[in-house]
Amino acid sequence: MSKEQDWRESLFYEQKNGYDLIDAEETKLVYAYAEGYKRFMDAARTEREAVRVSIELAEEVGFKEYIPGMALSAGDKVYLNNRGKSLILAVMGSEPLSEGAVIAGAHVDSPRLDFKQLPLYEDTEMAYFKTHYYGGIKKYQWVTIPLELHGVVALKNGDVIDVCIGQDPDDPQFVITDLLPHLAADQMKKTMSEGIKGEGLNILIGSVPYADDGKDRVKLAILSLLHDDYGITEEDFLSAELTAVPAFQSRDIGFDRSMIGAYGHDDRVCAYAELRAILDLKTPRRTAVCILADKEEIGSEGVTGMQSKAFDTFMEDICEGQGVALRRCYEKSFCLSSDVCNAFDPNYPEVSEKRNEAKINYGMGICKYTGARGKSGTSDASAEIVAYLRKLFAENNVIWQLCELGKVDQGGGGTIAKFMAERNIDTIDAGVPVLSMHAPFEVVSKLDCWMTYKGVLAAYQD
Ligand code: MN
Ligand code: MN
Numbered sequence: 001m002s003k004e005q006d007w008r009e010s011l012f013y014e015q016k017n018g019y020d021l022i023d024a025e026e027t028k029l030v031y032a033y034a035e036g037y038k039r040f041m042d043a044a045r046t047e048r049e050a051v052r053v054s055i056e057l058a059e060e061v062g063f064k065e066y067i068p069g070m071a072l073s074a075g076d077k078v079y080l081n082n083r084g085k086s087l088i089l090a091v092m093g094s095e096p097l098s099e100g101a102v103i104a105g106a107h108v109d110s111p112r113l114d115f116k117q118l119p120l121y122e123d124t125e126m127a128y129f130k131t132h133y134y135g136g137i138k139k140y141q142w143v144t145i146p147l148e149l150h151g152v153v154a155l156k157n158g159d160v161i162d163v164c165i166g167q168d169p170d171d172p173q174f175v176i177t178d179l180l181p182h183l184a185a186d187q188m189k190k191t192m193s194e195g196i197k198g199e200g201l202n203i204l205i206g207s208v209p210y211a212d213d214g215k216d217r218v219k220l221a222i223l224s225l226l227h228d229d230y231g232i233t234e235e236d237f238l239s240a241e242l243t244a245v246p247a248f249q250s251r252d253i254g255f256d257r258s259m260i261g262a263y264g265h266d267d268r269v270c271a272y273a274e275l276r277a278i279l280d281l282k283t284p285r286r287t288a289v290c291i292l293a294d295k296e297e298i299g300s301e302g303v304t305g306m307q308s309k310a311f312d313t314f315m316e317d318i319c320e321g322q323g324v325a326l327r328r329c330y331e332k333s334f335c336l337s338s339d340v341c342n343a344f345d346p347n348y349p350e351v352s353e354k355r356n357e358a359k360i361n362y363g364m365g366i367c368k369y370t371g372a373r374g375k376s377g378t379s380d381a382s383a384e385i386v387a388y389l390r391k392l393f394a395e396n397n398v399i400w401q402l403c404e405l406g407k408v409d410q411g412g413g414g415t416i417a418k419f420m421a422e423r424n425i426d427t428i429d430a431g432v433p434v435l436s437m438h439a440p441f442e443v444v445s446k447l448d449c450w451m452t453y454k455g456v457l458a459a460y461q462d
Helices: 003-011 025-043 048-060 185-189 217-230 234-239 265-280 308-322 327-329 381-397 417-421 444-460
Strands: 077-082 086-091 101-107 112-123 126-134 147-154 160-165 202-206 242-247 251-253 259-262 287-293 334-337 364-367 400-402 427-431 433-435 442-447
Touching: 025 048, 025 259, 025 265, 025 444, 048 077, 048 086, 048 147, 048 265, 048 287, 077 308, 077 327, 086 265, 086 308, 112 217, 112 234, 126 217, 126 242, 147 234, 202 217, 251 400, 259 444, 265 287, 265 427, 265 433, 265 442, 265 444, 287 308, 308 327, 308 427, 334 417, 334 444, 364 381, 364 444, 381 400, 381 427, 381 444, 417 427, 427 444, 442 444
Parallel strands: 101 287, 101 334, 334 427, 364 400
Antiparallel strands: 077 086, 086 287, 112 126, 112 242, 126 202, 147 160, 147 242, 251 259, 259 442, 364 427, 433 442
16 A cells, blocks of 8 residues: 555545445344334324333333332333323433433424314315424425324313324325316416415315205214214314324335335434333443433424423432432533434435535434524534544444534524533434435435434443
8 A cells, every 4th residue: 555545544534335334244233123113103103102102112121100209229210201292211320310311312293284273174065174284394295195194182071082093004094185287387386385385285084965954064974973983073173182194104215125214204213213222221320311302393392392391300300319419410411412414315416515414324413513504593512522422433333424404504403402402411413314304205224223223322321
């Protein structure tokens, strides 16, 4: 080797495709991990379902529901279910909480079409549900795709009825119609954000009239079906949380099956990585905490979002059990804000700065900062934190890449990172790169999913 080549080797930072770095043995693990993830995804289409499934998996390996004041010792595994919509799991460390906790935080809510509180109406002898979209969607992507209905109806008597229609192969599904191209000359002149309007996202749910001669016969027929199946009346929609989500099963993508297409990778792909990591964990040195948060897609608001005190209350409770002040624990804690980043898409190179964008199959994506414009709205992790991860991941053979969200001034976004940093916890964004983020069917690479699991596990075990 010439001296010149030698210098290149030692001075350049050269990223490699993950498949050039792992052996056949690990490739098998990559593909096996993806099978478990796909099963999780097909059982968890909403935050409520994700929480339910996660609790089932946690209880199988010995996690117990946390009761404030309960005595905890090293190796104990507990979870806190926050109103059925977010979940905190912890494995107690051998060191006290005064040494801090290792936290991984992902979110389990995804963009979707929520029903309005008075959703049902009839027009031209067809029945519809009106919706109000949740999170950042491109509305044109949500018409003419099969939809499932999920959620709950809370009754005055305190009962809560679970609804899940469209997932079973025998179930009906639902759809929002679009204009035929023959009559769409005016629509096609509009911008993509105006071609389909928010008030146009009305879900078609029936067409057979009730056998009488009154008004709104199709609406009445639908209500009578719902009354037969669920015992509900129109008024019960007032206290319902119903949502339409894409009716797509998770599928392998590509001849080589190297990718997964599914609804809601953002951010259940990181939620699953964290969950698997904490379920597989033996007694860690520092207490490990896994957060599956709600409401990230609308700003982490509400009692189940990361701005809620629910997390602090849980942490304060377990700290109190050891006579440790919460603030002492937080200042020594470390948090991986485990959320997806965008993967470079060669179909749209103009929005990216290729040198600093995550690439499919290049491993777990670490974002030092997110935000918009001049890094507005990001917590911007310290160089020391990135250096810590470089060492941790090198020692644990985690393939990873540093990335940012698009070109400067192209757009932007945020995660729960800043809300964790506000608590005086060192925090950095780390997650799986995604193609078509926020679309009804998103794509991730199996290798990146596996590396994110390995990355979170390495942090928990450090
Ligand atoms: Mn996200
Ligand atoms: Mn998102």
